[in-house]
Amino acid sequence: MKLDSEHLEILAMIVERGGLTEGAEALGKSQPSVSRTISNLEKRLGMPLFELGRRPLQPTHFGRALAEIGLRIHNLNKEAQRLAYHFSKGYAGHIRIGGTPIFMDGVISHMLADFQERADGVQFDQSYGYLDSLLGNLRNKTLDMAILPLRDDQTPMDCDFRPLIPGRNVIACRSGHPLARKGPITLKEIDAYSWVAPPANSPLFRDLKGAITSIGSENFKFTFSGGTLASIQSFLVRTDCLTVLPYSVVYLMKSAGQIVSLPIKVSHPDRKLGILTRKGEDLTPMLKTFISFLEEQCENLECRMARETRIAQGRP
Amino acid sequence: MKLDSEHLEILAMIVERGGLTEGAEALGKSQPSVSRTISNLEKRLGMPLFELGRRPLQPTHFGRALAEIGLRIHNLNKEAQRLAYHFSKGYAGHIRIGGTPIFMDGVISHMLADFQERADGVQFDQSYGYLDSLLGNLRNKTLDMAILPLRDDQTPMDCDFRPLIPGRNVIACRSGHPLARKGPITLKEIDAYSWVAPPANSPLFRDLKGAITSIGSENFKFTFSGGTLASIQSFLVRTDCLTVLPYSVVYLMKSAGQIVSLPIKVSHPDRKLGILTRKGEDLTPMLKTFISFLEEQCENLECRMARETRIAQGRP
DNA sequence: CCAACTTCATAACAAAAAGCGATGTTAGGG
DNA sequence: CCCTAACATCGCTTTTTGTTATGAAGTTGG
Structure with missing residues (x-):
């Protein structure tokens, strides 16, 4: 006989609050509503959940045992709500990120670590690759974003490219x-x-x-x-x-x-290190916050590098 | 934003079974029903639970995370069902039993132990007392049953008495x-x-x-x-x-x-050891099975005692 | 690349459930 | 004994759920 989990939650709230009225209040429902729910539940179970003829509604042992389970269900439900909230706000989520090895190891991994502190519900799947494989994985949706050096005119039609840092x-x-x-x-x-x-x-x-x-x-x-x-x-x-x-x-x-x-000028490639994502797809909130975090961090990094360069060249 | 626990259970089943159709089947519902449920859930959450454009419906990371919680809720629900079944069949329950000390210690406690093996979901609250206090506790419902010696004509109006063994x-x-x-x-x-x-x-x-x-x-x-x-x-x-x-x-x-x-005849009280319960109240299934267990055990005990007596008197 | 098949989404409607206010009933407390 | 708070019940409306029929979209095997 299938029970409705919500009924168990209602039972739990009544037992916890010590009365039907308070329970209904806590649930944001009317008193007759929960009264009937309990009444139906008792009918279905064939056993009383509350001692009859007691005014501050007192649970039977059976009712208390079921209420305990109901409370656990209620807590799980709240956990689900938290999870949904975190996902919707970009505090939690899953990011499959791929990129060229040196830059991923040398720069991005630091930022992943920093980001982790800000959004502790994030989970990264990192992988390495160059343009072709990264693009393939983006297209077959085994990757959410790629980090690689790219010329502006190289950007594939079906992708968006957000430059992070010039390729110096x-x-x-x-x-x-x-x-x-x-x-x-x-x-x-x-x-x-x-x-x-x-x-x-x-x-x-x-x-x-x-x-x-x-x-x-x-x-x-x-x-x-x-x-x-x-x-x-x-x-x-x-x-x-x-x-x-x-x-x-x-x-x-x-x-x-x-x-x-070394203080030697070398030729710079005309590419920029940046983020490649699928075009025309709405990114998850997590991905959005992560991308803007990366942009912010890289801007900051570029600023520090520029200052360092000025100092090295004797121009404070 | 309140989520319906049942929706999470449905989500869990779909993810577990690897498809909406199989999930609906496992839940005993029609396919369009669960389809709409998921659709509504996604609308409410504002995020997709499944990758779109994939035919064997594949959950997103978010969907999978919610489904895990849903599965735990589903398991708790099943646990509640088991609990209800056990209670209704008398395999589980709570019994507050009080009785006269000597008989409780010397006879009933043995039977409690034996009963425990048969119905492992039982929980006993044992206490001691004589007629007055036992009756009082029965009446104010702090006791479900009492075990004591009683004359037939002593049985209170508001109680039922089931004799177990003659008071020899x-x-x-x-x-x-x-x-x-x-x-x-x-x-x-x-x-x-x-x-x-x-x-x-x-x-x-x-x-x-x-x-x-x-x-x-x-x-x-x-x-x-x-x-x-x-x-x-x-x-x-x-x-x-x-x-x-x-x-x-x-x-x-x-x-x-x-x-x-010692083989000496002594006067026997005209009382019988038996079970006193409140009259006109339907006993819990657990209590019913326990009482019939006690009756069976005592009958058996009386039978063994009678044989022993015959042997002692040289009448095999 | 094109059937044929599976799998899911949608529509329309019926049934069940859940919601509410008004009101009746009862246990507990002066 | 009456009053009050707490719960049950009633009548009604709204929402949700379920079903069948049907359409659309992805998968598969040649």
């Missing part, structure tokens, strides 16, 4: 590196060192090649390639190798004091 | 007692020992006096009185005192091998 690259090395303490650096000095490269199919790898040629060097000795940011960093601090990384990544790594950027 | 008393002593190994016992021999008595306000105490005078003795030396069955028993096994106890109590104590009854 720098040459990076360990902080004790012989080149790090010098002022101007000559091409010949740089040619003396070999390079650490990201995976060969990454855009950053093409950037690396462009950057090296842009400063006139043609030395392409790769001592190490194919690693993630963590292994690149570990390798750099233990050798005198150089590498090319987004300035934002190096900037955030600087605080650890192991990696620095 | 015997003289009891420790098994190694000098009188225990003899055949016929003379009055003079009995007079040599002093007595252990139950509380002075108990009916058993009056029985004791009656029994002693019935065998002609006028020796009323009370070495010990006022204790419960446990202390009477402890006292008896360590002394040569005698006492008067209901035969049923002694019979059940015999199996431990420390207490025996």
Whole structure:
């Protein structure tokens, strides 16, 4: 015999409040309404839920036992309400985010951590990939958003692109590196060192090649390639190798004091790091708040980087 | 915004069964019914619960999260159904039982333990008392049943009395007692020992006096009185005192091998041990099954006692 | 790529449930 | 004994739920 969960909740409220009238009040219903509900429930169960002939309605043992279950149901219902509220306000939700490895590891992961503190109901599914795979996953809806470098004219028709940070690259090395303490650096000095490269199919790898040629060097000795940011960093601090990384990544790594950027101008790719989402689909509230959080954080980061640059160039 | 718990249950079933149609089937409802329910729920929440444009209806993360809560509600609802079923069938319930101490300790407590195995959802509140207090507690509904010795004509108007066992008393002593190994016992021999008595306000105490005078003795030396069955028993096994106890109590104590009854006829009170309940009130199913269990057990006990008596008298 | 099939959404209507105010009934308290 | 608070009942309206019939959209297998 199926019981209506709502009836059990009503029973629970009556028992908890110690009376039918108070219970009805707490439920926002009229007294006759809950009276009949209880009456019907008793009829259906074939057993009294309340002692009859007692004015401050007193539950039977059976009624009390059912009311306990009803209370638990009521609490779960309230939990569901909270959940719905959090989801609707963007305090909770699920985000499947994919992006290019270096930038995800070097910049976005920090922001994920910060965002977690603000919206503790969020759950991230992170994955890595380059344009093609990210776009594919966006389209087949296994990804909610992608973070990658993109030229404005590269934006696919069915997607929206929100730029976060310009794609400015720098040459990076360990902080004790012989080149790090010098002022101007000559091409010949740089040619003396070999390079650490990201995976060969990454855009950053093409950037690396462009950057090296842009400063006139043609030395392409790769001592190490194919690693993630963590292994690149570990390798750099233990050798005198150089590498090319987004300035934002190096900037955030600087605080650890192991990696620095060299004061050499290199060619910048005409791409911007940004967020790619499916077009014409209303984002979940969670996704909206997260995206605006990222935009805010990146703007802040860019501001700090600009100040740092001015200082380095002697222009306070 | 209040959610309907039943809607959450429906959502849970759809997610669990992997489709709206199967979910509707499992719920015993038509497919359009649950379809509209979900549709309304989504409208109310302002967020989709299922990915649109997917034929085997696939829940969103939000839908899945709500469904989990719905499933827990559904399980609680089923638990409530089980509870109601158990109560209605007498497999579960609460029994407030009061009775005269010696009989409760010596006979009923054994049966409570046995009953517990048969109906594991039962919960006993046991208390002690004599006629007046038991009757009072029955009337003000702090007691569901009382167990006590009563004359048929003593039954109060507003109560029902169900006899369980005739009130037959015997003289009891420790098994190694000098009188225990003899055949016929003379009055003079009995007079040599002093007595252990139950509380002075108990009916058993009056029985004791009656029994002693019935065998002609006028020796009323009370070495010990006022204790419960446990202390009477402890006292008896360590002394040569005698006492008067209901035969049923002694019979059940015999199996431990420390207490025996003496083969002397004593006067029997014209009362029967039985169950007193409020009249004109339909007993809970639990109480009904328990009472019939007690009746069955006592009949069985009486039968065993009768056989024992025949054997003791040499009539197999 | 096109049937054929499944699966879900919608419409229209009937039935049940839940809501309410007015009012009757009863237990508890001076 | 009467009064009051608490609950039950009645009559009515509104809302919800359920059903069948039917249409639309996604899936599948060739």
